[in-house]
Amino acid sequence: MAARGNALKRRVRSSGGRLLRRFGLLPGGMPDGLGDDAALASSSLEGDVVVYFPDTQDSLYQLRSWYGPLQELHRAQGVTIVCMDSRTAAALRAETDLPVVTIALDATLDAIILRSGTKLVLYVNYNPLNTAALRSRSAIHVSLLHGDSDKVVSVSNQIKAYDYSFVAGQAAIDRLERYTTLFDAPARCIPVGRPSLDTDQVAVTVRADDHRTVLYAPTWEGGQSSAAYSSLRTHGLAAVQSLLDAGLGVIYRPHPLTGVRVGDYGETDRELRELVEASGNRVSTDRSLQQDVIDSDLILCDVSAVMGDWLPSGKPLLITRPADPHARDAATALLGMSPRLAASEAATAGSLARELIEHDLLREERREMIEYYLGDVTPGASLARFLEACRRLSARRDELWARIQEQERPAGSDSW
Structure with missing residues (x-):
C-alpha cells in the first residue's frame, strides 16, 4: 500500500509539473523544460558550435550581447543555440536567424552533441544548469560570459569548470591570477577583446x-x-x-x-x-x-x-x-x-x-x-580574434577527440 501511495504521489507531482510548465506558471528563473527531444531523437545539430543557454527570458540580455559575433561565427562554422526553456527559444527565433532548439533531457543533449560532432560548446554565464552540457567530453567547453568587470563573479571559482575562457584582455587574466587560486589563467584564458563592440557599431548614429x-x-x-x-x-x-x-x-x-x-x-x-x-x-x-x-x-x-x-x-x-x-x-x-x-x-x-x-x-x-x-580596438580586430580563437580550438578538439577515440577503440576492431 505504501509503495502504491508513493507511486501515486509521484504521478500527481509529475502531472502538476507538466501543467505548471504548459501554462507558464513556474517560478521566475525556472526553465519550463518543454523540449523538442522527441523530434531530435535521430537528428543532428547544425554546424560545429553549440551555444548552451538554459536560462529563462529574464537573462536573455546576456545572450543578446553576443548576437553579432555569433552571426559571424555561424557564417564561418555553423552555430546552434540550445535552450532548456521553450519561451526563451521562441523569443530567440523572433530576434535572430540562428538555429534554435529546446532540449529538456540530459540524455538527449549528451547524445546529440556526440552524434553531431559538435566541436565547441559556448556559455555566456555561470548558470548551474550549464552542467547538463558540461557532461559532454567530445567537445571543448568555452566560457564567454557577457562582459568584463571587477565584479566578484569575474573571478568565480566556477571558471574552473570550463576548458577555456574567452576574456577581454590582459587585465582579465591578471585579475584571475590575483584573486583565483589553483587556476592557471595564462594557459586557460584566451584574450579576444569585446567582439560585440565591433558588430554593434553598424547600428549607431x-x-x-x-x-x-x-x-x-x-x-x-x-x-x-x-x-x-x-x-x-x-x-x-x-x-x-x-x-x-x-x-x-x-x-x-x-x-x-x-x-x-x-x-x-x-x-x-x-x-x-x-x-x-x-x-x-x-x-x-x-x-x-x-x-x-x-x-x-x-x-x-x-x-x-x-x-x-x-x-x-x-x-x-x-x-x-x-x-x-x-x-x-x-x-x-x-x-x-x-x-x-x-x-x-x-x-x-x-x-x-x-x-x-x-x-x-x-x-x-x-x-x-x-x-x-x-587589446587592439581597431574596428573589426576583436571580432577577428574571436573567430580565429574558435577556429583554432575547433581544430584542437578534432585532434584531441581523434586521440581519445583511438585509445578507446576495442583491440582488433575497426569500428565502435
Missing part, C-alpha cells in the same frame, strides 16, 4: 547635439550581498536630480534584471524613469550601449562591465562606491584610478560630473589602459 550629457547606467541588485554593487536605491534619485539641477542632460540606462530579486529596486527604477522622462531626457531600453556612449560626455556607473566598454570612448567616468558593507570587488587599475561617488555624496554628482567633463585630468592615463583591458 552620429550625435545630434553638443549638450553636455551624462549616461547613468547602474547595475542590478546582484545575486548575493558580496555582489551588491547597484547604486540605484542608494544614489540614483539624488544623483540624477543633481545632474539635472547642474544643467546636464541625462540618459538613464536601467539594467534588464533590475527588481528581479529585490522588488524595491523595481519601484526605484519606476520613480527614476518618471523623473528622467518628465525632465525631457531619455530612458534607454532599446538602444545599443554604443549609441548611448556616443550621445554622452561622461558615464556614472557602478562596478560593472560598462566600465570597460566605455573606456575606448576616451571620455571620463565616475564610478559609484557600493553602500552595502558586504560588497566585494576584484579591483584592477581602472577601478583604483577612477573618481568614486559614495552614497553620502550623491547630491553633489552634478557639480562633480561637470568638473570632470570640463577638466578631464585622467584622459591620457585612461587611453594608455585601453590595450591592457581590450
